[in-house]
Amino acid sequence: EAFSFSTIAENPIGKKFYIESHGCQMNFSDSEIVASILQKEGFNSTTDYNIADLILLNTCSIRENAEQKVRDRLKQFNGIKKRKPDCMIGVLGCMAERLKSKFLEEEKLVDIVVGPDAYRDLPNLIKVAEDGQKAMNVLLSREETYSDISPVRLGTNGVSAYISIMRGCDNMCSFCVVPFTRGRERSRDAHSIIAEAKQLFEEGYREVTLLGQNVDSYKYASPQPSPKEREKEVHPLEENFGMTVSFANLLEMVAQINPLLRVRFSTSHPKDITDEVLNT
Numbered sequence: 609e610a611f612s613f614s615t616i617a618e619n620p621i622g623k624k625f626y627i628e629s630h631g632c633q634m635n636f637s638d639s640e641i642v643a644s645i646l647q648k649e650g651f652n653s654t655t656d657y658n659i660a661d662l663i664l665l666n667t668c669s670i671r672e673n674a675e676q677k678v679r680d681r682l683k684q685f686n687g688i689k690k691r692k693p694d695c696m697i698g699v700l701g702c703m704a705e706r707l708k709s710k711f712l713e714e715e716k717l718v719d720i721v722v723g724p725d726a727y728r729d730l731p732n733l734i735k736v737a738e739d740g741q742k743a744m745n746v747l748l749s750r751e752e753t754y755s756d757i758s759p760v761r762l763g764t765n766g767v768s769a770y771i772s773i774m775r776g777c778d779n780m781c782s783f784c785v786v787p788f789t790r791g792r793e794r795s796r797d798a799h800s801i802i803a804e805a806k807q808l809f810e811e812g813y814r815e816v817t818l819l820g821q822n823v824d825s826y827k828y829a830s831p832q833p834s835p836k837e838r839e840k841e842v843h844p845l846e847e848n849f850g851m852t853v854s855f856a857n858l859l860e861m862v863a864q865i866n867p868l869l870r871v872r873f874s875t876s877h878p879k880d881i882t883d884e885v886l887n888t
Contacts, residue, residue, distance in 0.1 A: 625651045626660035627762070630678060631668025633874060634790075635701055637770040637819055639666045640759035642700065642727050647760060649731045658688060662696045662734065667703035669785055675703050682715055689717045696737045698722060698730075702789035708746050718742075724775070724790050725749040748791035755800040758807075769813050773801055773858065774820035779877065786821055793821070795828045798853040798861065805862050809869050816862065818873040824880035826855040856884035863888075 625646050629639045642664065643653060657663050663685055668674040678699070688695055698720030699711060705723035712718055719737040722730060723746035733743035753775055761769060776791040777784075805816050820826060829852050853861075855873075862871050 622650045622652045623661040624654040624659060625662040625664065626654050626657040627664040627666065628657075628681070629666040631666075631670065631674060631702070633770055633817070634772065634819055634821070635666045635668060636762070637759065637772045638701065638724060638727070639664075640762050640770075641754050641757050641772075642666070642730065643760035643762055644757050645727055645730055649734075653760075653762075657685070660695065662698065663688070664698045664700055667699055667701040669702035669706045669789055678703055679715070682717065686717055696720060696734065698733075698737075700724075700727070702785065705746050705748070705789040706785060709744060712742050712744065720744070721746065723748065725752045727754070728752075750792055750794060753794060753796040755797045758804070766812055768815040768817070769808050770817050770819050771801060771804055771808075772796065772819045773823060774826050777821040778825070779822060779879075790821065793825060795826050798828045798830060798858055801858065802861050802865070805869070806865055809866055814868055815870040815872065818858070818862065818871065820873075821875065822877045822880060823873050824855055824876045824882070824885065826853075826858060828853040828858075854882075854884065856882060856888045859885065859888045 625643075627639050627642060629635045646662075647653075651662065654660050665678055665681060667678045682697070682699075685697055689697065696719045697717055699715070699718055700722045701724055704711060704721045707714070708721065711721050719742060720730075720733050721742075721744040722733060725748050726745035729745045733745060736743035754772070774793065774795045776793045777786045778793040780787055801818075808816060851857075859871060859873070863869070
């Protein structure tokens with residue numbers, strides 16, 4: 609399991625958070641969304657969990673071994689909790705969603721448990737934990753894609769970046785926990801994806817990876833604009849209003865941003881691959 613450490617410049621005034629990601633690329637991408645939410649609340653990132661006021665573990669639940677690594681990591685944080693009783697420890701992601709309140713019972717030092725669709729609620733949960741109570745939100749959503757949140761790039765090399773294009777999965781594979789920990793499949797607004805890719809290119813990034821549990825089934829129905837929207841021409845993809853954007857369409861749109869931008873994607877499912885994607 610890989611670790612991801614944030615590298616944002618620290619501000620000595622505000623409270624500090626430390627976030628660590630385990631598991632798949634989607635967790636790394638989600639940690640960047642969490643970092644953005646926390647920064648807006650006045651938290652500053654640190655790479656040293658010893659001085660953090662808030663320690664977050666973004667967890668994987670794909671195998672028992674992955675979950676055991678998280679539990680072992682929490683034991684290491686126990687010493688910090690004893691030295692700094694006010695330090696809050698939170699568990700995010702799939703393991704939090706799978707175990708829910710059971711996690712709070714099993715791991716006594718954990719203050720916050722948050723599922724993948726509830727990161728917007730983190731500021732409220734932190735306030736509850738600051739008052740000495742356990743805080744939890746593991747509600748799954750059929751709409752949440754975090755499309756309006758600009759991720760804070762963590763541990764970036766300034767060249768490659770992840771862009772989340774969809775969340776959840778509808779394939780009930782017998783061996784996989786994803787539909788139960790990440791919810792039902794929903795696709796992110798295509799316009800926001802293109803805007804994010806353009807911004808990354810302008811900032812110097814030259815490779816983007818489009819992320820989803822099953823990118824081949826990406827499907828976004830672009831809404832019809834109101835007369836006022838058509839008059840203002842406020843949308844970057846005005847010509848695509850009213851159309852359904854498939855994964856093949858999305859790949860082409862991202863690729864057309866600039867010939868210097870390399871486009872990757874992960875993960876694809878063979879049952880949903882199409883000739884259009886291959887041709888694109």
